[in-house]
Amino acid sequence: MPTEEIRLFRDLLDRREQLMNMKTMESNRLATVVLKQAITSIKKHINWINREINAIEKEIDQRISENPQWKELDRIIQSIPEIGPQTSRILIGQLPELGQVNRKVIAQLVGLAPIANDSGTTIGQRHTVGGRRQVRNAMYRASLSAARYNPTARALYKRLRVRGKTAKVALVAVAHKLLIIINAMVQKKELWQHSNVAIIS
Template sequence: MLKQIANEVAKLEVAIAALIKAAPHLAELAEIIESVPELGKMTSAGLVAAMPELGQVSNMIAAALLGAAPYDDDSGKRRGDRHVKGGRRKVRNLFYMACLGAATRHNPVIMAFYDRLIAKGKEPKVALTACMRKLIGILNSMIARRQKWDARRYELSDPARPQPSACTA
């Protein structure tokens, strides 16, 4: 029974890939998304299908649609915790797993961001949610500009690394 389910999943993946390849606009979006380290065919297919707004909205709106935007719980003088809520649950679940691999193993830019947040004392899940928000913002900008992944564009300056001086003698 497990082999039969695996075969059905493989057939569906092939059919989804064929549908995306058949539409030039979707194929271009998928190619841009898949250029990011750790985002593969199924992640790009999910984002293309469930978040057609990518590239047309602000990064804050993209994070809210994904369900990775923080909302406050304030009332009067009381300042409550911030929580993520709403958004598109299935896309968020798909993107969470892709971002987990990106933040812990495969994407140097997101790994550096994640490590910096952990070093500041953030909980791992909070740091991962921030990585999701950062990565969906990067994807949103990449799609709006029709550009593929360029790590140099998104890398953070490392305070431990010496910076080139403005004055050279």
């Protein structure tokens, strides 16, 4: 069972996600309305949402800074090129097993472990299913940027695309790779060094 500290932290993460969804919906409405009063109302609401998001993020970051273990986790995770504060927050709050289990288990917990779809002698396409939605989504979003700017992730993405994999499949593989690297770094309490992580597959 998660500790009280983790449960409270997850409440903050959930509330931030709710506010971000509200902001997206309001921004979509803003693009469709023409009535001046409606536009003004939507803009006021978006401004309020932004203030609430900032307040939530400050509270999240304060809780991380006041917890030595979380603070060290945050330092390790954010040392990875193209892994930002929001990905780190979600990993800390939603994946406390990070660094405590092996690579296979951590991938299964998140839902980034390829699942076989075989029948008899037929080998079907592998899929990633289940797992912790917030962590999986965060890692996928991180893979979008990492595939362009993180040297290890970029090399993997290009290699898979050359082999004919779709962009989505390649990005999921990048997300999986990043998760395995993060787990190994946390286990070893090491910051990012390209020469060290390049051999992790």
